[in-house]
Amino acid sequence: MNFTALTPPLGDNRKLIDRFMKPLSLFFILFLSLGATLSFAQKGKLSGKAKLKAQLESHRWTSPLPEEKAKALPKNVRHATFKSPSMKIEVGYYVVLPYGYHAPENKNKKYPVVYHLHGGRPGAESKSVSLAGFVLKAMRTGKIQPTLYVFPNGGPMSWYNFPQAENGLGEDVFVKELIPHVDATYRTFGTRSKRGIEGFSQGGRGTTRIMFKHPELFGSTAPGGSGYEPEEKIRDNEGAESGAIKFVSGYDAWSLAKAYSKRKNVPPLKPMLWVGAKGFNYDYNLKYMIYLDQLGISYEKLIVPDAPHSAKIIYEKKGLELMQFHDRNFGP
Structure with a gap:
């Protein structure tokens, strides 16, 4: 074959x-x-x-500047701590004291106070204290009245209550503990009309949530460069910012603004929204302004041309306008 x-x-x-x-x-x-x-x-x-685990573990409730950098701060800027009643640990903050605060002739004088909420996560009181120089210059030149500025620590999740983390109630420590401590320790008026709040980026998010949640506390409010896009995501995903981070549903800048707009007999708010026109979240800040218009919430806006997402650069260019906004709200 x-x-x-x-x-x-x-x-x-x-x-x-x-x-x-x-x-x-x-x-x-x-x-x-x-x-x-x-x-x-x-x-x-x-x-x-x-x-997230690394972020939470790296946070310290007392986070002053390194010694060499601290030496460069003006003498009116001081680091201080208080013992948290809820956590039983020390909590740090920086305070800017007005010129003449310790002068004998001013021993009975009271001052308005502005709280500046830092950006970024986790929290650290040292993150935004470099802005103190702008504040002191404005007071020294008579552009604003003598005012205390306080730079707090936002906690492991920066101004959020995040009970999943040990000692994670950043908002509560600020609102329920630091503010009463400052009023008891320094000669503030201790009233809504003489108390202001501002912040940038994460601090802008925190300022927005806190002012709408606690309008009875602040007579002057100014969220800046706020991350309203992730806040919208939290709203639309029942509190989830990501697969790893989840807050209580409704705990976001959009939901809280809407809830505020429906409340009866609440103290009026007219915040100033400030943002750099070249910041990555500029468009979302404009979107949020439109949202406030729809809710019937009045506001002022400070848009800084050619400014990126930077509180320091915005302060260099237009910080005086922001400080004078608070000054007008405080009155004489």
Whole structure:
């Protein structure tokens, strides 16, 4: 028997092999791609949790500047602490004392106070204290009245209550503990009409939430460069900012503004929203202004041309307008 006749030519074998292997190769590539995608997603989820864990563990409720940097601060800027009644630990803050605060002739004089909420996570009272120089210059030159400025520590989640973390109630420590401590320790008026709040980025988010949640506390409010996009995400996802971070549903700048607009007999707020026109969240700040218009909430706006997402640069360019906004609200 001639077996040669029964054996396909070599070229035919290759064609058969190619026809058989190409689908297998495609399937194998798709299988590997799917596995890589799932693996990446799992790693991303884990990295989010790991990042949160590292953030929470790195936070310290007392975070002063390093000694060398602290030496460069004006003498009117002081670091202080108080013992938190709820946490039983020391909580740090910086306070800017007006010129003449300790002069004998001023021993009975009282002062308005502005709280500046820092950006970023986790919290640290040292993060925004460099703005103190602008404040002191404005007071020294008579552009604003003598005023205390306080730079608090926002806690592990920066101005949010985050009970999942140990000692994680950043908002409560600020509102329920620091403010009463400052009023008891320094010669503030201790009244809504002479108390202001401002902040930038995360601090702008915190300022917005806190002013709408506690309008009875602040007569002057100014959220700046606020991250209203993640706040909207929290609203739309029942409190979830990400896979790793979840707050109570309704605990966001959009929901709290709406709730405030529906409340009866609440103290009026007319905040100043300030933002750099070249900041990455500029458009969302404009969107939030439109939202306030829809809710019937009045506001002023301070848009700084050519300014990026930087509180310091905005203060350099237009900080005096922001400080004078508070000054007008405080009155003589």
